[in-house]
Amino acid sequence: MEIEQSYIDIYKEFAPTLKANSAEVMNRNRDEAFARFEALGFPTQKMENYRYTDVRSRFAVNYGMNLRQVSCPLSPSDLVKCNVPGISTHLFFVVNDTFLSCPSATLARDMEELMEKGVLWGSLKEHAEKYPELVARYYGKAADVENDGLVAFNAAFAQDGFFLYVPKNVVIEKPVQLINVMHANVDMMANSRNLIILEDGAQAKFLVCAHTMDQVNFLCNRVTEVFVGKGASYEQYKLEQTNYKMNNFGSLFVKQEADSHVIVNESTLHNGFTRNNIRVDLDGEHADTLLCGMAIADKEEHVDNTTFINHNVPNCQSRELYKYVADDSSVGVFAGRVLVKEGAQKTEAYQSCKNICLTKDAHIYSKPQLEIYADDVKCSHGATTGQMDDTALFYMRARGISEKEAKMLLMLAFMDDVIEKISVEALRSKIRLLVEKRFRGELSKCSGCEICKE
């Protein structure tokens, strides 16, 4: 408990500061969450869900925490260059764990129009102060503080983050983009919280990018809660391209009502240590979910995607597709669990995980699990781990394509299944480009992005 103890001491000493710099709604259950964390501690590898990923030791670094929420001397214009060419987005920034508010009120026209329709977006802390009832209705209602030490830790320490509320039948055409930037000159930890609410019939696409600006140790423990109303449609694309010193913990909790439609795509192109927890609850009939993700890992990188889909009601559909390429001595982990509750008949659940191991030191662990308590279901899972097809390589080499190039083509084709699932055309081509660059070893610098220059 030594590692936990230092955080427990911090909380005990600084709880009033923490609370003073957050909103009342977020403070309501803070002490309870902290008590839960005290009891749970950080997850250990003895726990089935954390078998292959050592979370605890990641917290052993002596990180700084921005408990006073001192704002960062950064202006959005410094960061704005990190956009996706070819599409415009509604752009927001979270620096470390603080929402970066726009200094000038130069809101784009379409943003204003949406806000007139009742769309709320921006700092979670500010909105929790302005609309306590709305936020209180959802905040902490999906996150599993009870059983997961990381989530409890977040609930105890998170003070701010991003908030998005889309009222009934409002459609946001342009993707909403959130750029998470880690910026500090000392080792830094950020606990931020995102809350996304789509009312019945609403539609939104949410794009999340993670970046680091400095070569110090970063740890980010982020919890995102998403509530998708009846017939609503929500898509989330997350792109991680940071550096080897970044530790990213993302817990995503999605609750879906009837006829809703959700896509979550998490791509880890470059990140020191990633652990994504995704939990989807299908609470209304005829809802469907698509989870997909890819990971390209090299050196000592570690990528772990753990998903848990709960089919609570009949007639829902879920699909999962994960692809990994592990190079050098990197580790890739996929653990997927689908639970079909008693009575959730006519469920369709498909799970697929495909991996390529490039070296002897790279490890891939896959654990696709089905737990089924209803009889009229169609569930399947498939998992493969292998390497590139020798005959395909030979075919290309016979036609004068160098081995390196041929291998790259095959890997690109391998990843394309996941990229294809992206519905935003411009984003698709951008990610395709990034993946290619990644395989070429040109690393993760996104073109035109000032902040990723290493």
Added chain:
Amino acid sequence: MSENIVDKVTQGDYKYGFVTDIETEIIPKGLNEDIVRLISQKKGEPEWLLEYRLKAYRHWCTLEMPKWAHLDIPEIDYQDIYYFAAPKSKPSPKSLDEVDPELLKTFDKLGIPLEEQKQLSGMAVDAVMDSVSVKTTYKENLAELGIIFCSFSEAVKDYPDLVKKYLGSAVSYADNFFAALNSAVFSDGSFVYIPKGVRCPMELSTYFRINAKNTGQFERTLIVADDDSYVSYLEGCTAPVRDESQLHAAIVELIAHDRAEIKYSTVQNWYPGDKDGKGGIYNFVTKRAICKGDSSKVSWTQVETGSAITWKYPSCVLQGDNSVGEFYSVAVTNNYQQADTGTKMIHLGKNTRSHIVSKGISAGHSQNSYRGLVKVSKNADGARNFSQCDSLLLGDKCGAHTFPYMDIKNDTAVVEHEATTSKINEDQIFYCNQRGISNEDAVGLIVNGYAKEVLNKLPMEFAVEAQKLLSVSLEGSVG
């Protein structure tokens, strides 16, 4: 409609539920060092074996029963079990005449070809009642070829070097909770040694039966196949109907040397408890094969229809280059039965291959889980695995679960896993109905077809029995 059929299934009777009225010799209940010493003494064991038992017992004392399985296991009081029970007949019968006639009747009822005239059926049988091996047939015929097939305690006396060399080499006493328990108190079992270059001409077979009340059965099977040999081994299990649950914690160790092949088939039909889930056997068995030599092969085939709780993972450690491990399983659970079974394939050698086919069928209120591990170590170049696990659900109160683990640490490995879960298609039933096949027969057909891939792997004699078992276990079955 289908509800009625489920009811019928759940009322299928356990036909092996008789108790044989034989005097048994039991020792006091409970477990402590003295009991371990007493068991060893009763069996007239050498010092080294007693030491082994005591080491295992001391290790067991430091362990706690594991809780990770997807099973709901009632608290087991390890001090409330008789750890040794033996039919009280004359020591080591020389011929059939000396065997207790009651015992013979028992085996008659089980249809075990224990008697000499059954020689034509060509099966050598070692029958283990409660914990003691009562009769091994055809020992002489096999001895001519140099094959050793005898009870474990005889082997300890007659071939101490072999036993000493191989005991615990596949499953060490420290392996897990139940392995430690078994290593401390195991009473008997079978020992097989196939010498170099010998192909065992007949199927070797052991029947296990728990008879006495409140006893646990802790048998131990050790099979060693030397270079270029082949053996096919069958194991069958039954128990009487009792209200209390009984513990069965066995160990099976297989060792295959260069180019040797071992085929191990199990038809497990321990008493599954009544239709309210009362009584039944807890079947917690550790089975492991070491493919020690190059190009060796081990094949596990199991048909699991009995036991209140089944918890076992017959595994292969593929140590030799080019060695092959196979696992074929049909697990049927009904009423309140629970099963958490599967396999482990540990690839260590180069170009090792493994193949897993698991078919789960759950009905009633039962829970049926497949749990499997495929591990490819760093140096296992060219390892290949294919796993398929299908689950069939009959009824909406049962559960079917799949927990595969794949740990790959080699870039040349190809590992594939496939799983499906479904119920019997109404179209298929309708198709049969249309052609004048009743619902029950249609389901029987479909289930048998579903399990065929595995049943085909069983030796002839067992295949017939297994098919019958399947239809008894799922009598009537579901639409």
